[in-house]
Amino acid sequence: MAMQELPKKDFFAPLKAWKFLGKKPVTIEVPNKVKREASDRYRGFHINDWEKCIGCGTCSKICPTDAITMVEVPGLVRDHGKMPQRPVIDYGRCSFCALCVDICTTGSLQMTREYVHVSEDAEDYIYMPTEKGLDAKRGVYEHGKAPLGWVKDENSDILDLVRVKMPMEEPEVRVKSFIEIVKGYSKEQAEQEAARCVACGICTYTCPEHMDIPQYIESIYKGDLEEGLRWLYRTNPLSMVCGRVCTHRCETACSVGVRGEPVAIRWLKRYIIDNVPFEEYDRILNIRPEKKGKSIGIVGSGPAGLSAAYFLATMGYDVTIYEANARPGGVMRYGIPRYRLPDEALDKDIAFIEALGVKILVNTKVGQEINFDEIAKKHDAVFLSTGFGLGRSTRVPGTDHPNVKQALPMLKMIRDYLRGDGPKPPVPRKLIVIGGGNVAMDISRSMARLQTMEYGEVNVHTLSLERSFEEMPADMDEIEEALEEGVEFHPGWGPIEIVIENDEVKGARFKKCLRVFDENHRFSPQFDENNQIFIEADMVIEAIGQAPDYSYLPQEIQEKLEFVRGRIKTNEYNQTAIEWLFAGGDIVHGPDIIHGVADGYTAAKGIDMYLSNK
Amino acid sequence: MGEVKLFFGPNHPGMHGNFSVHMYVEGDIVKRARPLPGFLHRGFEKLMERRYWYSNIALIPRICVPEPDINEACYAMGVEKIAKLDVPERAQWIRMIVLELARIANHLMAVGGVGGPIGLYTASYWGTADRDRILDIFEALTGARVYHMYIVIGGVRKNLTPKIEDMIWKTLDYIESRLPDYENLIFKNRILHSRLKGRLLLTREQALEMGVTGVGLRATGVEYDVRKVDPYLFYDKVDFEVPTATDGDAFSRVYLKFKEISQSIKIIRQALEKMPQGDKVNVAVSKGSALRRIVPKGMAYAHIESARGEYGFFVVSDGKNKPYRVAVRGASYPQGLYGIEKYLPGTRIEDVPLWLATMDVCAPEIDR
Numbered sequence: 001m002a003m004q005e006l007p008k009k010d011f012f013a014p015l016k017a018w019k020f021l022g023k024k025p026v027t028i029e030v031p032n033k034v035k036r037e038a039s040d041r042y043r044g045f046h047i048n049d050w051e052k053c054i055g056c057g058t059c060s061k062i063c064p065t066d067a068i069t070m071v072e073v074p075g076l077v078r079d080h081g082k083m084p085q086r087p088v089i090d091y092g093r094c095s096f097c098a099l100c101v102d103i104c105t106t107g108s109l110q111m112t113r114e115y116v117h118v119s120e121d122a123e124d125y126i127y128m129p130t131e132k133g134l135d136a137k138r139g140v141y142e143h144g145k146a147p148l149g150w151v152k153d154e155n156s157d158i159l160d161l162v163r164v165k166m167p168m169e170e171p172e173v174r175v176k177s178f179i180e181i182v183k184g185y186s187k188e189q190a191e192q193e194a195a196r197c198v199a200c201g202i203c204t205y206t207c208p209e210h211m212d213i214p215q216y217i218e219s220i221y222k223g224d225l226e227e228g229l230r231w232l233y234r235t236n237p238l239s240m241v242c243g244r245v246c247t248h249r250c251e252t253a254c255s256v257g258v259r260g261e262p263v264a265i266r267w268l269k270r271y272i273i274d275n276v277p278f279e280e281y282d283r284i285l286n287i288r289p290e291k292k293g294k295s296i297g298i299v300g301s302g303p304a305g306l307s308a309a310y311f312l313a314t315m316g317y318d319v320t321i322y323e324a325n326a327r328p329g330g331v332m333r334y335g336i337p338r339y340r341l342p343d344e345a346l347d348k349d350i351a352f353i354e355a356l357g358v359k360i361l362v363n364t365k366v367g368q369e370i371n372f373d374e375i376a377k378k379h380d381a382v383f384l385s386t387g388f389g390l391g392r393s394t395r396v397p398g399t400d401h402p403n404v405k406q407a408l409p410m411l412k413m414i415r416d417y418l419r420g421d422g423p424k425p426p427v428p429r430k431l432i433v434i435g436g437g438n439v440a441m442d443i444s445r446s447m448a449r450l451q452t453m454e455y456g457e458v459n460v461h462t463l464s465l466e467r468s469f470e471e472m473p474a475d476m477d478e479i480e481e482a483l484e485e486g487v488e489f490h491p492g493w494g495p496i497e498i499v500i501e502n503d504e505v506k507g508a509r510f511k512k513c514l515r516v517f518d519e520n521h522r523f524s525p526q527f528d529e530n531n532q533i534f535i536e537a538d539m540v541i542e543a544i545g546q547a548p549d550y551s552y553l554p555q556e557i558q559e560k561l562e563f564v565r566g567r568i569k570t571n572e573y574n575q576t577a578i579e580w581l582f583a584g585g586d587i588v589h590g591p592d593i594i595h596g597v598a599d600g601y602t603a604a605k606g607i608d609m610y611l612s613n614k
Numbered sequence: 615m616g617e618v619k620l621f622f623g624p625n626h627p628g629m630h631g632n633f634s635v636h637m638y639v640e641g642d643i644v645k646r647a648r649p650l651p652g653f654l655h656r657g658f659e660k661l662m663e664r665r666y667w668y669s670n671i672a673l674i675p676r677i678c679v680p681e682p683d684i685n686e687a688c689y690a691m692g693v694e695k696i697a698k699l700d701v702p703e704r705a706q707w708i709r710m711i712v713l714e715l716a717r718i719a720n721h722l723m724a725v726g727g728v729g730g731p732i733g734l735y736t737a738s739y740w741g742t743a744d745r746d747r748i749l750d751i752f753e754a755l756t757g758a759r760v761y762h763m764y765i766v767i768g769g770v771r772k773n774l775t776p777k778i779e780d781m782i783w784k785t786l787d788y789i790e791s792r793l794p795d796y797e798n799l800i801f802k803n804r805i806l807h808s809r810l811k812g813r814l815l816l817t818r819e820q821a822l823e824m825g826v827t828g829v830g831l832r833a834t835g836v837e838y839d840v841r842k843v844d845p846y847l848f849y850d851k852v853d854f855e856v857p858t859a860t861d862g863d864a865f866s867r868v869y870l871k872f873k874e875i876s877q878s879i880k881i882i883r884q885a886l887e888k889m890p891q892g893d894k895v896n897v898a899v900s901k902g903s904a905l906r907r908i909v910p911k912g913m914a915y916a917h918i919e920s921a922r923g924e925y926g927f928f929v930v931s932d933g934k935n936k937p938y939r940v941a942v943r944g945a946s947y948p949q950g951l952y953g954i955e956k957y958l959p960g961t962r963i964e965d966v967p968l969w970l971a972t973m974d975v976c977a978p979e980i981d982r
Contacts, residue, residue: 017736017799026743039750041757041772061905064669097672097763102771103904111757150757155896156771158668158904195902221906256903 038113042149043096045114046089048129052108055083056200056255059100059109062158067093068100071128080206081253091117091125098150102158105198105255112146161260164193166267171484175452178338178418181481182244182267187223190271194221196256197263203250208598211235213250217268226284228272233285236597237310238303240349241332243270244341247475247592273348281352289316294611297322297379299366299552302330303593304385304585306353307600308607313356315608321358322375324365326421330387331586332593334412335439337446343419367552376580380614381607384553384568384576384583385596388546394434398498399542403428403505407435407443407543414446427454428539432508434495435543436464436472441479443543444487458486461535465513465525467492490535494527498540507536548587557581573606574599582607617645620963624653628731628967631679631977635954635970639963647958647966649951654981662940667693667767668904670937675761677942677982680723683716684920685927686765689940691846692929693767695914697899705769705896707889710847711782712755712765713918714878714885718789719748720921721871721878724974725800728868731967732809737800744792747785754778767909769896779886786879793876801869810865814961814969816953817862824948824956828923829870830973834862840919852884867972871921906935920945922974944979951980 028036038044055076060068067090076084087100087109101109112133119125127134133146167183168174174181185193199214207213212231219228232239246266254262276284295318298305306328309319327333329346354360366372376382391406393399403426416422427450433440440462448458462482466472468491469479483489493510500506512531518524548566550558560578562569567590568583570576576583584599620637623629632653638646658677662670674689675682687709694701726741728734749759755778756764756771764771800806816826818834831838839856841849857873859866900907909931917926923945930939944950953973958966969975 016795026746039754039757041755042753043757058903058905062666062669064665064672095672095761096758097761098757099669099672099904153772155769155773155894158898160898160902164901192901195900195906195908198903198905 037147038115038149040113040149042111042113042115043098044112044149045091045117045127045134045146046100046129047110047112047131047133047146047148048087049108049110049131050086051131052106053086054081054106054108054202054255054258055085056105056198056202057083057085057087058103058105058159058198058200058255059087061198062099062103064097064099065093065095067091067095078205080249081202081255081258083200083202083205086128088126088128091127092122098156099158101150102152102156103198104152105159105200106258107152110148110152111150113149114146159198159256159260160196161256163196163261163264164189166264171481171486174339175449175458175485177453178446178449180342181339182270184274185264185267185271187275190220190268191223193264194218194268197221198255200255202253202255203265206253207250208595209235209601210598211250211269213265216272217263217265220268220271225272225276226280229276229281229284232269232272235601236594237307237353238332238349238593238597239269240273240345241303241341242594242597243267243273244345245332245336246594249594278348278351282355285352287314287356289314291318292316292611294318294380295320295378296381296383296607297375298383298385299372299375300324300330300384300386300585301328301350301360301362302385302387302585303332303596304387304588304600304603305330305383306350307597308383308385308582308584308603309358309600310353310356311601311604312607313353313358315604317607317611319358320379321360322364322366322370323360323362326363328360328362330385334415335408335442337411337442338415338418339445339449340442365552372552372554372557380611381580381582383574383600383603383607384581384587385585385600386549386552386587388548388586388590390547390549391542392545392547393542394495394544396495396497398500398505398508399540401498401500401503401505403538404498404540404542407433407439407541408546410443410541411439411446414450425450426539427451428537429455430459430507430537430539431461432535432537432540433460433462433543434464434508434540435462435545436466436474436491437543437545438474438478439546440464440543441474441482443541445478445482445485447541448482448485448487460487461490461537462487463490463493463495463510463535465492465494465516467513467516471516490533493533494525496532499534505538505540507534508540509534546586550587571606572602573609574603575606575610579610616640622966630727630967630970630975633950633970633975633977633980635958635966637958637963637966642962642964644958644961644963644966647954649954651951651977651980654978656981658982659940659942662937664936666905666935667899667907667909667937670940671763671766672761675763676978677944678920678925678976678979679760680976681716681720681921682761683712683765684918684925685942686763687713688916688918688925688927688942689929690765690767691916691918692914692927692940693899693909693931695916696912696929696931697767697909699768699897699899701769702892702894702897704773704890704892704894706847707885708770708774708895709765710849710852710885711774711882711889712752712762712770713847714882715748715751715782717878717921718875719745719752721875722748724871724921724971725796725868727971728806728810728968729800731964731971732805734800734803734805737806740792740796740800744789747788751778751782751785754781766896767899769894771896773893773895774889782882782886786882790876790879793872796872801872806868807865809964810863810868810968810972812861812863812865814864814957814965814972815862816957820957821862824952826923826948826953826973828920828945828974829867829874830923830949832856832858833860833866833870835860838924840917840924844917846916846918848885848888849881851888852881854881854884864968864972874921908933908935909937917943922946922976922979942979942982944976944982946974946976946979949973950975950977 634650729737756762926943
């Protein structure tokens with residue numbers, strides 16, 4: 001390229017620049033004369049919508065300059081999915097990169113176009129953003145709000161809102177047998193799902209057992225399953241069960257779930273347990289307690305009983321569990337269907353509890369094989385966890401017919417049959433299930449399977465008082481899967497009578513339910529008597545709730561105990577009115593396994609305190 | 615008269631950035647010169663190893679202040695090479711536009727930067743004022759004027775809107791309309807000619823021996839431009855020329871930069887026309903939130919043609935959520951360290967800032 005040569009006559013050339021004298025200057029005078037508006041996407045000072053902010057602290061984790069600190073705010077309450085803390089930004093450190101905005105789990109943190117802040121006080125540059133903006137107090141902005149600048153959009157979002165898909169059995173396949181539906185994550189899938197976690201710990205507070213969820217998810221992410229197992233067994237000896245059938249309150253609180261799908265906490269837990277061989281448990285967990293020489297009796301080997309047994313055993317107590325059935329596990333063994341919780345899963349959890357020296361006496365019904373007084377005499381303390389074993393009836397005409405059955409005994413019969421312990425349950429060609437809870441789903445789906453195996457087609461009608469799927473207490477997943485398997489739902493119908501002809505069940509008549517609860521959220525259904533339907537069936541199963549059975553307790557004990565609506569009243573350590581008697585699980589709190597595990601844990605602490613101070 | 619030691623920078627109006635040159639002079643002639651870097655050392659490369667792959671975007675642009683986008687692009691391209699990531703096509707075009715805008719901004723500032731040491735202040739004012747128009751585009755597109763933090767692993771952070779596109783077209787027209795003024799009033803100016811013509815010569819052999827790239831090398835007649843030699847992004851799909859000269863002096867270096875401005879304008883216009891429409895300008899490098907996104911094991915070198923020459927990032931990943939090692943090849947490393955020691959002796963005192971200006975010595979790049 002030819003270089004610019006110096007022109008011969010250049011004397012007048014500089015004068016050409018005079019033309020700029022008449023032009024508008026490019027410089028502007030700020031801030032007094034012209035307020036220069038920053039661009040639409042400007043990364044200025046922050047604002048934070050406190051209504052939306054849940055205090056998860058993800059902003060402070062991503063911050064490359066450590067400019068964000070989470071500070072607890074007096075007056076804010078710790079609640080389901082909410083932490084009482086808010087971000088504070090140090091503008092001496094902030095680099096205005098907006099990563100905090102892009103990763104914000106709720107979208108509450110945003111940036112404004114505000115870029116001028118003048119103060120003589122250095123403390124003024126450490127600022128807790130509210131929805132107003134940094135200089136709101138100066139009254140700079142109309143409506144008291146700073147104009148929005150950088151906000152997150154689909155491209156700039158750096159949170160992963162989509163869950164790793166869980167491999168499941170297809171409905172056509174699974175309805176033909178009791179094969180487990182959820183297949184479990186592979187190593188790669190689990191690590192990917194674990195990478196979605198932002199480790200905020202909101203889940204830990206929500207979990208009844210306060211499991212160390214972010215910690216074990218991080219172990220998966222790092223590929224260290226042994227560490228993960230240690231985290232699990234710190235709080236939950238029934239992780240394999242909970243990894244399959246927990247009601248996962250944690251996931252409803254998950255901060256990633258605010259805008260997207262929550263992290264699959266339950267399935268990640270299951271992944272750890274599924275992938276650590278049982279033979280390694282003893283070496284990894286290394287539980288070697290000093291023996292205390294005291295013994296505890298536990299009645300019932302359900303979640304609460306097993307959990308209490310585990311924690312007491314780790315403290316060095318001798319523990320004996322009395323179980324009425326032929327196998328330990330309670331509702332986990334006899335209630336939950338096999339396609340959700342196979343026996344092998346339960347066996348692994350129980351085997352480790354037994355390996356700690358816990359004795360489980362099966363086929364030992366208290367009150368029949370052994371008297372309660374005998375147990376009380378033998379042990380230093382007793383823990384009751386007998387659960388809700390009795391079914392409730394609608395008591396409409398016809399329910400006393402032998403082909404009108406209760407869900408729980410039917411579920412038990414099916415499980416016993418499947419593991420070869422009992423006879424085949426009767427399989428009707430047409431079935432009505434009354435109830436809208438998870439037990440109703442369990443029995444509907446179990447019977448759908450038996451019908452497919454027997455007749456090749458499903459004919460199950462499930463009716464509930466609740467008028468929509470959202471209102472029904474059953475999990476949405478359960479309802480959806482039941483629908484896929486061919487169960488027909490009729491939400492919003494209450495039974496009138498079971499129609500019996502020639503001593504055979506012909507079906508049932510229902511009336512339209514107008515409302516289930518009254519204004520005070522009390523159960524008080526109202527019906528439209530004129531709107532009725534009849535559904536044909538040769539069997540009706542009632543699944544409208546369960547009740548406890550305290551008949552094994554001697555009269556004088558029952559008299560001393562306090563009951564509140566069928567449940568035993570205890571103190572915060574699950575201690576009843578009788579100081580050596582503790583209780584937990586469904587007969588105290590309910591409603592699910594993880595609450596049982598939590599009860600077992602607090603009761604174990606309570607028993608230890610009681611015996612240590614004795 | 616004996617040898618006198620003079621300090622040039624770090625606090626000196628003629629110094630470009632926090633950098634220092636110790637000059638041992640006899641009269642006006644520099645006898646020996648010693649570069650003294652380190653005033654800007656913040657340990658970028660080590661800091662990067664302690665931050666998440668995504669958090670590093672706040673740190674990287676600081677390795678070169680006048681042209682921060684090259685750092686972001688190199689880092690992103692290095693990581694994408696390791697992860698074999700398919701970046702949306704639109705994002706690649708946007709990156710090209712950003713890089714070329716940055717080149718124009720940088721060259722305008724360089725033209726202005728030469729004006730200071732020689733006393734031709736019109737160049738300084740014009741260069742700075744016109745560069746600000748480009749910064750306005752950056753503010754609209756990326757949300758910040760200088761540290762854009764816009765090009766990220768997997769694409770760019772936000773889409774280019776029609777409004778900003780329009781702004782780019784208008785600004786390019788404006789800059790183009792200004793070029794004849796620059797030509798007539800600055801590059802035909804006697805001061806510039808007498809101070810730069812034939813000064814601070816660097817021969818082709820010397821430049822190649824030191825490893826000088828960019829205009830420093832192209833002014834000696836070597837047609838080396840990474841955009842042509844090893845095209846990245848879509849530089850092979852646009853039509854542009856690489857201006858070269860044979861004089862190897864300070865004037866040709868500045869003039870080449872000025873000539874490159876019109877080539878960059880040409881590239882951006884083509885990019886705006888050829889760019890596909892679309893909403894997606896970003897893909898994640900792996901599943902997970904940015905806190906836990908991982909880059910598979912591996913290493914890669916990504917290089918691009920910066921305004922000062924070949925600029926590269928060598929990125930090593932051990933499969934975790936933070937880099938194992940990131941090494942930066944600053945384009946001004948050879949001329950900023952060896953060049954000063956080797957080629958300043960024999961020149962005059964007032965030539966020293968011109969070396970720094972025309973050879974584009976960028977202190978943070980050396981100090982990274």
